[in-house]
Amino acid sequence: MATGRNWDIFCTVVDNYGDIGVAWRLARQLAAEHGLNVRLWVDDLVSFHHLYSAINPDQPEQSVEGVNVRRWETPFPDTLPADVVIEAFGCELPQNYLAAMAATQPRPVWVNLEYLSAEDWVGGCHGLPSPHPRLPLTQYFYFPGFTTHTGSLLREAGxxxxxxxxxxxxxxxxxxxxxxxxxxxxxxxxxxxxxxxxxxxxxxxxxxxxxxxxxxxxxxxxxxxxxxxxxxxxxxxxxxxxxxxxxxxxxxxxxxxxxxxxxxxxxxxxxxxxxxxxxxxxxxxxxxxxxxxxxxxxxxxxxxxxxxxxxxxxxxxxxxxxxxxxxxxxxxxxxxxxxxxxxxxxxxxxxxxxxxxxxxxxxxxxxxxxxxxxxxxxxxx
Structure with missing residues (x-):
């Protein structure tokens, strides 16, 4: 039975650093405030280093502020999936990792962390399931937002x-x-x-x-x-x-x-x-x-x-x-x-x-x- 203590967060770095900025804040907070074992998979550690200087861009695996930071390499190594998998902003998980998720029992909880929006339709779509077209997996849409019908906003303690x-x-x-x-x-x-x-x-x-x-x-x-x-x-x-x-x-x-x-x-x-x-x-x-x-x-x-x-x-x-x-x-x-x-x-x-x-x-x-x-x-x- 899954414990829910192990989380993987996948994030690609776009040219304006916003995606990794959000993913890094979330990873730190999950580790520090909820005691979770968090792996943060990032495709560009050089850019990540500009955002947070403690990141060593030459080190493919490192522990920073309680988070296990991993370089997201291609081809992606065969990896045992976590209990919870966060796909940040539709970054598309590696195919072999998806296959491993489908082969795992019980299957991981798979969440697509969406972009922030105040649009009316967001509250109705927040938390909805989306079955994978080929694999026995279900993805859930998770929307940050400004109402109780959404996931709210990132805000660390204190x-x-x-x-x-x-x-x-x-x-x-x-x-x-x-x-x-x-x-x-x-x-x-x-x-x-x-x-x-x-x-x-x-x-x-x-x-x-x-x-x-x-x-x-x-x-x-x-x-x-x-x-x-x-x-x-x-x-x-x-x-x-x-x-x-x-x-x-x-x-x-x-x-x-x-x-x-x-x-x-x-x-x-x-x-x-x-x-x-x-x-x-x-x-x-x-x-x-x-x-x-x-x-x-x-x-x-x-x-x-x-x-x-x-x-x-x-x-x-x-x-x-x-x-x-x-x-x-x-x-x-x-x-x-x-x-x-x-x-x-x-x-x-x-x-x-x-x-x-x-x-x-x-x-x-x-x-x-x-x-x-x-x-x-x-x-x-």
């Missing part, structure tokens, strides 16, 4: 308490700025800017540089950095550069480890984020945010963005909700962000209060890891 302590501790914040090598600009709006390529960048930077309030913009290394460099008339920018234009002061930052990125989100007044992992971390930061959703063909991502805006704006005053939606849509379409910035900025105080209320409301839901463990245990025979 996260909210650590954030509140940091945000109320001037000494901790001063240490963080010193570690960054950044001197805070008095009375400036502190903004973290993390995103994909975006045609809206020049107009927004121009609005900040010519606006009445100083803006201190912190840009971690990302795909929009070349556009930022072009605005400042530079061929490129590297970590440590601090160009200035009008009322805008820019600080180029290196790629951050996850824990330090959380502190950046906590320390800023406004956070621009992209994809899924940084969105969730910015939401837990309880600060105003702007989300750049991963663009899809035929603008399929717009429905996903609209669904989240409808959910997130509930509770805002109509003017603030309109300003938020206008700015987010301008940022995601690459048009008009500079024009609607001032309208958005005028509502930041209300948006800050709203972000805190949103967190308190979401804390009523169990975290994703706990929900996932409960779900899988209910399927083990």
């Amino acid at each position: 996260l909210i308490e650590r954030r509140k302590k940091f945000q109320h501790d001037p000494a901790a914040q001063a240490e963080f700025w010193t570690w960054l090598g950044v001197k805070p600009v008095p009375d400036a709006l502190r903004v973290s800017l993390f995103g994909y390529e975006n045609a809206a960048v020049p107009a927004l930077l121009k609005a900040w540089s010519s606006g009445g309030q100083p803006v201190q913009c912190l840009v971690p290394k990302s795909k929009l950095l070349p556009q930022v460099a072009e605005f400042f008339g530079a061929t490129s920018l590297i970590p440590g550069d601090q160009p200035q234009h009008g009322n805008l002061t820019l600080h180029v930052l290196p790629f951050f480890p996850q824990a330090r990125y959380d502190e950046l989100l906590w320390a800023c007044d406004l956070n621009f984020v992209r994809g899924e992992d940084s969105l969730v971390r910015a939401l837990w930061a309880a600060c105003p945010l702007v989300w750049q959703i991963y663009p899809q063909q035929d603008d399929a991502h717009q429905e996903k963005l609209d669904a989240f805006l409808t959910s997130y704006c509930a509770g805002l005053s109509p003017p603030a909700a309109q300003a938020l939606q206008d700015f987010w849509r301008a940022w995601n379409t690459g048009q008009g962000a500079g024009r609607v910035w001032e309208q958005y900025r005028q509502h930041l105080v209300e948006m800050d209060e709203h972000a805190c209320r949103w967190v308190e409301c979401q804390l009523k839901n169990m975290d994703l890891a706990a929900n996932l463990v409960q779900f899988c245990q209910s399927k083990i025979k």
